[in-house]
Amino acid sequence: MNNIVLPLNQPNNMSSIGRFPNYPFKGTFDGNGLTITNLYIDQPNTEYQGFFGYTLNANLYEVGLVNITASGRNYTGGMVAYAQNTYMRDCYVNGGTLFALSYCGGLVGYQQQGTNSIISGCYNTCTVSGNHYVGGLVGFSNYATVRNSYVAASVAGQGNGVGAIIGGANEVLMYNCYFSSTITGQSNAIGENNFKDGEGLSDEEMRDPAFVVTLNQGLVTPVWKSDYAVPINNGFPILIWQYSDAEACEAPANLTSTVSGNSVILNWTGGENANYFIVEYGKVGEEPQQENTPNATFTIHNVQEGNYFWRVKSVCSFGESNFVNGDNLTVGIASYDNSDLTLYPNPTTGVVNVQFTMNNGQLSDGEIMVFDVYGRRLQVVGISDARGASLQTAEIDLSQYATGIYLVKLVNGGKVVAVRKVVKQ
Incomplete structure (x- = not known):
């Protein structure tokens, strides 16, 4: 499926998928990296507005909404207005504005209970506003789970239940979720009942590569990576499926080696977006050793006489480069002056x-x-x-x-x- 770019600033250029209560979207929507840009829904007197109006027993994977505008009376969400027993993973809403009088969320307006009612590995940077039950990710969550997600969007409401991540909650399980204290303008992750789940961070902390490691904690397969090679999200973490060839983990280049006594000094260039490098070395024909180094240089100490090989690769937050081989070298420690x-x-x-x-x-x-x-x-x-x-x-x-x-x-x-x-x- 190709990415969809709708006409800019054209109201109602797409209708919400699924209508409450009799016509829900059921089944699986696997975007496989699909993005939809400029979605514009202007229905201020109509409820259940969003990309999906109503989902039931559904699965939504790997889809992104860019520059969305959506307004409805109640129950407005960027991805889903009313999600019942719906599993969402690896989705995002990036840029735009959302509004509803009540139950307005950057990703989901109302998350209803069910054994499969889970949001995992998602983020929102779209402005969210309303009166009651307004959340950066979910307007209201009822007996559901939200995990490994974050919000870096303005969140504002006039009434009760306004939170950086979830506006109102009833027996929600939320863990490993974070929000920008500066951008959201909120101090509580969950507005109603002053839940302490979720942590507010500075923008600097959220742009740090270490934050990606935090977001990936507990996931069987990591879904997050840093946004610094070719920034597309203002430096905040992005999903691995947003990866492009332009962001490939840059491999080392210009490998050189210098023998100094019984030490060998290895140098290289490149790997600008690497978190660290892995150096593999050893005598030809023997089991190699591996060491990590944060710098584009490494010294092998106490080298014995013999022929050596070595190679190095970059390790980035979203993957690794291939190994690049250095020239084999011969070390003759015994060839000293006549001393x-x-x-x-x-x-x-x-x-x-x-x-x-x-x-x-x-x-x-x-x-x-x-x-x-x-x-x-x-x-x-x-x-x-x-x-x-x-x-x-x-x-x-x-x-x-x-x-x-x-x-x-x-x-x-x-x-x-x-x-x-x-x-x-």
Whole structure:
């Protein structure tokens, strides 16, 4: 089914589907990503106005209404005016205005009881107003369930039962629902009886990628994603089915690797909309390891000699890119300059004497570095320039560190030329 765009500002360009009480819509309406734009229903003296006027024992999936205008006497809802035992999931109303004297909701005017009377994974950004029982998502909910949904729309009413999410409620089960405190202009999620279910958040909090994780909590299959790659909802979360190719999770690019001693530094670009990256690496022919990093760089520490492969992919709130392979690289840790490095006493309880000669080499910008077994640098000692086979000495103090094994590296001009182990007792 193709998206429908109705004539703009043309009143009554579509009639509500289903009439109360004798002609309900029954069965399943699977929009499969359908959007209907510019729906305009102007029936101020008629009840039960919305895309659907009356649904009974029905299922509504994956449909969005954009820029809807609907007004009726009582029972007006963007998606359904009067929903009885109706299951709605992954639906939204985005932009426009709704009005009714009573029972006006951004998604549903009146949600009537039934074992299948559930709203899950839906949102509304359409202005909702009326007198009594006005809600950003539902005007009145009776023995029904509303979950994993949010409202970022102005909600206003003159009488009783005005709430950011639900206007009035009777034994409603509502959980994991949120609303913009600023945009709705309301302080209570449910107007009548001052229910405390539902939480008001700032716009900044609702635009944060962490809010998407919150909205998806408890769902077997996530339905929410962030709206920041190609924004279509002012930065507020959108449904995964609203995904377009333009919003694909951008893959890493320009992968490079640099060997530095027994560490390998990996860098890349791209992945602008990624929450984090997954790096997979290992010796060729062996089981790889995976690590996560929030930045476009990663260092592999304590690398042994051998041939290595590596690859990286982006992880976004709405999916992942494919892995992108870096060039295989050969690490030869043993190919140091012709140097002798001696540590004593070894094992030690504190101070370690370091002796070395460069033999036929030359030491310039020399340093002695101490690392723990996790690759964390703990200490750096600068040493004077040296040439030839003359014996050089220095000291390192391990007394402040825990017992265990440490690595002492001799660095020459930024390159590791020798590594020895020392045991701290």
